[in-house]
Amino acid sequence: MGSTSSTLLKIPNAEVLMQETGFSPAHIIRLHDRFKALDKEGRGYLCPQDFGAIKELAMNPIGDRIIGAFFSPGKETVDFSTFVKILAHFRPVDKDRPKEPNSPEPINSRSNKLKFAFQLYDQDKDGKISRDELLKVLRAMLGMQVTEEQLESIADRTIQEADLDRDEAISFEEFRKSLEKVNIDHKMSIRFLR
Amino acid sequence: MPGYCAVLLQLNLLDYFSFCFQWATLRMERGAKEKNQHLYKPYSNGIIAKEPVSLEQEIQEMRRGGAEPEFDMSDIFYFCRRGVESIVDDEVTKRFTAEELESWNLLTRSNYNFHHISTRLTALWGVGVLIRYGILLPLRVTLAFTGVGLLVVLTSVVGLFPNGRIKNYLSDKVHLMCYRICVRALTAIITYHDSENKPKNGGICVANHTSPIDVIILASDGCYAMVGQVHGGLMGVIQRAMVKACPHIWFERSEVKDRHLVAKRLSDHVADESKLPILIFPEGTCINNTSVMMFKKGSFEIGCKVYPVAIKYDPRFGDAFWNSSKFGMVNYLLHMMSSWAIVCSVWYLPPMSRMEGEDAVQFANRVKAAIARKGGLADLLWDGGLKRGKVKEVFKEEQQKLYSKVLVGSSEDRSRS
Numbered sequence: 001m002g003s004t005s006s007t008l009l010k011i012p013n014a015e016v017l018m019q020e021t022g023f024s025p026a027h028i029i030r031l032h033d034r035f036k037a038l039d040k041e042g043r044g045y046l047c048p049q050d051f052g053a054i055k056e057l058a059m060n061p062i063g064d065r066i067i068g069a070f071f072s073p074g075k076e077t078v079d080f081s082t083f084v085k086i087l088a089h090f091r092p093v094d095k096d097r098p099k100e101p102n103s104p105e106p107i108n109s110r111s112n113k114l115k116f117a118f119q120l121y122d123q124d125k126d127g128k129i130s131r132d133e134l135l136k137v138l139r140a141m142l143g144m145q146v147t148e149e150q151l152e153s154i155a156d157r158t159i160q161e162a163d164l165d166r167d168e169a170i171s172f173e174e175f176r177k178s179l180e181k182v183n184i185d186h187k188m189s190i191r192f193l194r
Numbered sequence: 195m196p197g198y199c200a201v202l203l204q205l206n207l208l209d210y211f212s213f214c215f216q217w218a219t220l221r222m223e224r225g226a227k228e229k230n231q232h233l234y235k236p237y238s239n240g241i242i243a244k245e246p247v248s249l250e251q252e253i254q255e256m257r258r259g260g261a262e263p264e265f266d267m268s269d270i271f272y273f274c275r276r277g278v279e280s281i282v283d284d285e286v287t288k289r290f291t292a293e294e295l296e297s298w299n300l301l302t303r304s305n306y307n308f309h310h311i312s313t314r315l316t317a318l319w320g321v322g323v324l325i326r327y328g329i330l331l332p333l334r335v336t337l338a339f340t341g342v343g344l345l346v347v348l349t350s351v352v353g354l355f356p357n358g359r360i361k362n363y364l365s366d367k368v369h370l371m372c373y374r375i376c377v378r379a380l381t382a383i384i385t386y387h388d389s390e391n392k393p394k395n396g397g398i399c400v401a402n403h404t405s406p407i408d409v410i411i412l413a414s415d416g417c418y419a420m421v422g423q424v425h426g427g428l429m430g431v432i433q434r435a436m437v438k439a440c441p442h443i444w445f446e447r448s449e450v451k452d453r454h455l456v457a458k459r460l461s462d463h464v465a466d467e468s469k470l471p472i473l474i475f476p477e478g479t480c481i482n483n484t485s486v487m488m489f490k491k492g493s494f495e496i497g498c499k500v501y502p503v504a505i506k507y508d509p510r511f512g513d514a515f516w517n518s519s520k521f522g523m524v525n526y527l528l529h530m531m532s533s534w535a536i537v538c539s540v541w542y543l544p545p546m547s548r549m550e551g552e553d554a555v556q557f558a559n560r561v562k563a564a565i566a567r568k569g570g571l572a573d574l575l576w577d578g579g580l581k582r583g584k585v586k587e588v589f590k591e592e593q594q595k596l597y598s599k600v601l602v603g604s605s606e607d608r609s610r611s
Binding site (some may be wrong): 031034038039050054055056057058060061062064066087090095116117120137138141142143144145146154157158162170174177178182184187188189190 | 265266267268269270271272274275276277278279280281282283284328572590591592593594596597598
């Protein structure tokens, strides 16, 4: 890329971040500005309340789950590195990136996008979406608009269709299989402008 | 004739400034290119492209065609993506920070590219600092003190007169003169459009709010009755003096909560034809002048004529937006007085009244849309109160309702089969 601009130098680990996430320098700078704008008190990290202050996120039915995805278990804060890496999941898939056998899978691969979506369902992180967890998500997305029975019937039907090994829960593999025809790249990608 | 020359002179000064600013930006771009780097250009249209696809469309698309809509594990993708999009860039947060400029106006506070400044540019900037802080600021502060001082003294003097035509005449003259001095104190270059629509007695004037200066700008061209909370200190002194000369509406802190009391006082004032039109800013808080946010319906329930006014500042010469969470009032005024100039345009729109079958909220939105259109501002549904408050549950419910409509309709068919 040539010489790094000095604004980029102000950002810690910018080079490493660009390597790992595939964001361009311009993107990293913009994201850093966004990070600073959300970090109103200038502490250098974000906490759940900072995310909660985003109005459009607060009105999203699964807003708190999305916020939760940024915080690793046990951690109460998100630094800029983690912020960018999580957002990297939503970069469109790089179609012409050569597949090097030993390089780690890119953060925005189809599989990783699916994993991100899976964890929105699987809140206790046991690797399976139980009936209960499914009901909770349905309740979040539908609110008071449907009855308990309707919710349960939707949940039962979904598990019946996706659960191939009959263990009353949906594992990640079953999740992936049930979505194999969906254009994940399109649905789980955000177009970052130059 | 002299006024005309003054305007011509002022115009040329502004053009000269514009030229300087363009040159400054070009120099920075050149500096950046020489070092083989990218100039950080703040995009005014965001960092991501948001597709305006509705919830229904998205869900239909995801149903791999044919099959009737029923819940699918992939439905969560829509909400997930929307959520992350709003984390990266949301419509509301950016309205509460100062507008980003395409070219640098030689004020440090709006520069993101310090390292690209060449020696020549730094010299120019240095000269600018000298002029602004050494010459302009002291002049302006003196004028400001004069203006405020005169306002307090003269209104008290006018207050000694018996109520009548002479008192009203004097009060108008005094108010106008003092506000005009304050306008000079800020070097505000204001262009008033459509003055034939200026607010008249017995009406309410509503305008979009960017800074406390809005009051001075409007009040230097016409006489209004102000509305506000009683303050202590200097503000309180000014308020008490002003009310001696002509009736303004000052509320005690406790009275502000009582909406009926507020509405009653406003309607009583409006009903009296001899009293001046009331000046109100329905957004309730300062917005950064790129958009107009939701108008509080209180002023629109009174049932009198509403005179909308649009105020648009030109941010190239000095940003008038008051970010009250970042800067206090004194800091803000110092910023204002050390900028080059405050340039703005004021449009007086024709009066509007509530139509048959229209409720206060719809009326408020209609007025808001008219103001936004005239001033070239974005018309937003969001509440200015969102600067500090939480989103109402109602918005979340809307999303849930939409989604359930897509699903439940189909599960009913299912249960029939």
